[in-house]
Amino acid sequence: MAVPKRKMSRSNTRHRRSQWKAAVPALVACDRCHEPKLAHIACPSCGTYNRRQVLSV
């Protein structure tokens, strides 16, 4: 079985982990209720998409 030859330094580990970040989702305001929501997806707060009721809230 292949195994690492050298110990990974704390510095290398921490540099790698520092690049693992969460991205901020791009939100738009809902047509109907002006709540922030994801684009092209029905509004989770009022349940409408293109002013058509899709989800029962």
Added chain:
Amino acid sequence: MPRPTKGARLGGGPSHERLLLAGLARELFQYGRITTTEAKARRLRPVAEKLITKAKKGDLHNRRLVRQTITDVSVLHTLFTEIAPRYENRPGGYTRITKIGPRRGDNAPMAVIELVEALTVAQNAVGEAEAATKRAVKEADEAKAAKAEGSEDATSEQATEASAKEQAEGDAKDA
């Protein structure tokens, strides 16, 4: 020519995918709208629409073809007697997919797929008018191609008329 679906099937294999899609189609025709993952909804759409097109023809042969997929006879009956007549004037596009965001638990993107409403009288009129304009434009183009430069004035007039009509229809649709 239809291009075969690329990549992995849904479920465990081709036959599993057929069964999954048949089940989803049955539920869709039974309840009118179903919530499922976006991938399944996108695969289901062409299957369901082809079934509705067959149901619109309504003869025995097509009923037998649909029955290969929709094995529940009561759903088959509603499809042929209630759903198909509703789309008599609609030239395709019988379903609507709306994304509703990721699911809790596995973050899978979910969607609602539903049967659209029947065309209203106004929409019907717009559709017919659009078809007429399309025909007119096509005829004008053909005339242009066939005739020499002598008759170009007449055809260009027709074309401008057609484009004005199209604009008016677009406004009507927006309102």
